[in-house]
Amino acid sequence: MTASEQPLVSVADGVLRIAVSTAAAGTSLNFEAVSAGTDAVKNSGSEVGAVLLVGTGANFCAGGNVMAFAAAEDRTTYVRDAADTLHEFVAALESVGVPVVAGVHGWAAGAGMSLVCHADIAIGSRSTKFRPAYPALGFTPDGGMSWALPRIVGPRRARDILLSDTVLGGEEAHRLGLLTRLVGDDVVVSEAERVARSLAAGPAETIGATKRLLAQSDTNSLAEQLEAEAVSISTLAGSPTGREGVDAFVEKRRPDFPR
Known part of the structure; x- marks a missing residue:
């Protein structure tokens, strides 16, 4: 086609x-x-x-x-x-x-x-x-x-x-x-x-969260953006996406991120 x-x-x-x-x-x-x-x-x-x-x-x-x-x-x-x-x-x-x-x-x-x-x-x-x-x-x-x-x-x-x-x-x-x-x-x-x-094919949760941070950066002060980044990265660290990414890195394998 x-x-x-x-x-x-x-x-x-x-x-x-x-x-x-x-x-x-x-x-x-x-x-x-x-x-x-x-x-x-x-x-x-x-x-x-x-x-x-x-x-x-x-x-x-x-x-x-x-x-x-x-x-x-x-x-x-x-x-x-x-x-x-x-x-x-x-x-x-x-x-x-x-x-x-x-x-x-x-x-x-x-x-x-x-x-x-x-x-x-x-x-x-x-x-x-x-x-x-x-x-x-x-x-x-x-x-x-x-x-x-x-x-x-x-x-x-x-x-x-x-x-x-x-x-x-x-x-x-x-x-x-x-x-x-x-x-x-x-x-x-x-x-x-x-x-x-x-x-x-990438980590959907991470990409979505990154887009939200970028959108907020237009109107956030630096202090507000730093807090938003801290909340986002720590939340992802405990999520299935973040856990899989870290575990795959430590185990030296390709990550299999959840959709």
Whole structure:
């Protein structure tokens, strides 16, 4: 089965795979996948250890479907409904207790760039390109880009990128932190799949607890974060996950972490 023949949303090897765009409609954001992906993320159980975002056409995601915007009888209502649907998906990704991995090939523009900003690990290549794309339409950002981008690249650089509609190549995106790993052009998606499977096979309780600590660090003082870390590590030390990790280390064997 080729990538384009796979379901928009599927689970295999502990990875919840969501194809956020397809070749149809010029690799614009696929709202069928977004809606189904939201439900799948919200209802994921212990069988899901990672979420993988990919595109199945020439690009990761070229942004919203501008032709659909133009054809809408009431553009205000149409775009508001589209933004609400996307934002429900973003909120689900931000709150999920497992890693979110993005395989970013080709363009990540508009909403596609926003989605990459919410991935824990974003894998691309030197030919990957980012563009906010909103100013060209006379729009402002959605998908949480105005919240996430300043946290990744810093507030002043985010202003420059968003206000001037800057195009970023893969190397610059990697330097700024939009991409966390650079690989060859032809292995972006396969490497993202490999990383997602590896994470899904890891200690789920530990990964979830680490994500919670990282989320708290945005608003915690150092003293509050130190206390949160102390509570978390000591709790895990007495858990089946922590016990298995320590015992496996002492016994010089591969740990068999509980799911």
